[in-house]
Amino acid sequence: MLITGVGGLGCIWAQNAHSRCPRLADLLLIDADEHSFLSSAEAHCLHLDAAGDGRGAAALPLLAAHRLRDGLDSIRPLLEDAEMIVILTGLGGGVGSGVASEIAKIAQSTNCLVVSVASLPFAEQPVRMQLAKDAMEELDKNSHVCIRISLERLAWQAKQRALEWQSGAGWIEELVEGLVSTLARVGKINLDLMDLRSVVGHEGNSTLIVGTGTTRNPKGVVQIARESPLYDLNIDGASGCLIQVEGGPDMTLSHLNEVTDEFVSNLSPNCQVIMGARVGEGLIGKLRITAVVSGL
Ligand SMILES: Nc1nc2c(ncn2[C@@H]2O[C@H](COP(=O)(O)OP(=O)(O)OP(=O)(O)O)[C@@H](O)[C@H]2O)c(=O)[nH]1
Numbered sequence: 001m002l003i004t005g006v007g008g009l010g011c012i013w014a015q016n017a018h019s020r021c022p023r024l025a026d027l028l029l030i031d032a033d034e035h036s037f038l039s040s041a042e043a044h045c046l047h048l049d050a051a052g053d054g055r056g057a058a059a060l061p062l063l064a065a066h067r068l069r070d071g072l073d074s075i076r077p078l079l080e081d082a083e084m085i086v087i088l089t090g091l092g093g094g095v096g097s098g099v100a101s102e103i104a105k106i107a108q109s110t111n112c113l114v115v116s117v118a119s120l121p122f123a124e125q126p127v128r129m130q131l132a133k134d135a136m137e138e139l140d141k142n143s144h145v146c147i148r149i150s151l152e153r154l155a156w157q158a159k160q161r162a163l164e165w166q167s168g169a170g171w172i173e174e175l176v177e178g179l180v181s182t183l184a185r186v187g188k189i190n191l192d193l194m195d196l197r198s199v200v201g202h203e204g205n206s207t208l209i210v211g212t213g214t215t216r217n218p219k220g221v222v223q224i225a226r227e228s229p230l231y232d233l234n235i236d237g238a239s240g241c242l243i244q245v246e247g248g249p250d251m252t253l254s255h256l257n258e259v260t261d262e263f264v265s266n267l268s269p270n271c272q273v274i275m276g277a278r279v280g281e282g283l284i285g286k287l288r289i290t291a292v293v294s295g296l
């Protein structure tokens with residue numbers, strides 16, 4: 001598995017996400033600004049030095065995409081080896097908007113499962129917003145799952161948690177860690193990439209949601225997951241759903257049933273549901289849901 005950050009924000013999010021599961025995934029950072037690589041010793045880095053001054057692509061997606069072509073050979077083996085790639089990016093600037101969808105396209109062509117997590121700018125940046133919307137469309141086309149994030153919602157969420165939105169407010173790294181560990185570790189019921197492919201193959205939008213709570217209130221965990229604050233998408237009526245429940249050694253079958261019944265009761269009656277569960281050491285007293293829902 002490969003966690004990839006594209007552009008300034010994307011690189012921060014990718015590093016934070018990777019630090020949660022360093023042994024399960026490789027880390028690839030792509031940016032025009034060398035500062036993005038400074039705090040990560042283990043990362044594979046691709047420096048797109050568009051202007052030759054090490055400063056960035058200054059909101060020129062085409063320039064960034066052009067520089068990518070020059071550096072592609074150095075990262076191609078990583079993309080070819082990966083079974084799944086998670087691409088994290090902030091759209092609206094040069095690098096993310098110009099390069100993320102190219103990476104997705106190449107990864108898909110090597111039969112890799114492509115999950116993208118991409119943000120749209122704040123509403124008061126109309127020029128960047130238009131750029132970002134066009135780039136989002138491209139990225140969506142080249143990804144199996146494309147998870148949209150609005151920076152406004154992210155900033156709001158960050159404030160609630162007293163964290164910086166630029167760092168992803170903890171939320172983005174939880175999302176990625178949940179997905180990577182779901183697919184990488186052997187659970188009580190084994191989920192694999194083929195399951196994920198069949199579920200995300202449904203026509204329509206897909207999204208990925210996470211929620212963490214305590215074993216005292218399993219329904220509350222579902223509530224938290226459903227109120228995913230990062231994009232305005234109603235999951236009622238989903239036609240495909242892959243849900244993984246994680247808990248500590250104290251998790252019981254009735255916790256599991258309560259969580260999954262509550263979650264599934266809100267989806268379409270014909271929804272194709274795949275369930276999995278796993279026990280994690282650090283999760284005593286806690287429950288965590290990671291779900292991919294599709295056909296929205
Ligand atoms: N208001 C605000 N928006 C930001 C900030 N940082 C990033 N953004 C938004 O997020 C988008 C992506 O930012 P970056 O990830 O830094 O862009 P990049 O892909 O590195 O592209 P370039 O730096 O232009 O080459 C920008 O277009 C902005 O809309 C910030 O500090 N304030």
Ligand SMILES: [Mg+2]
Pocket residue numbers: 007008009031032033056057093095
């Ligand atoms: Mg930048």
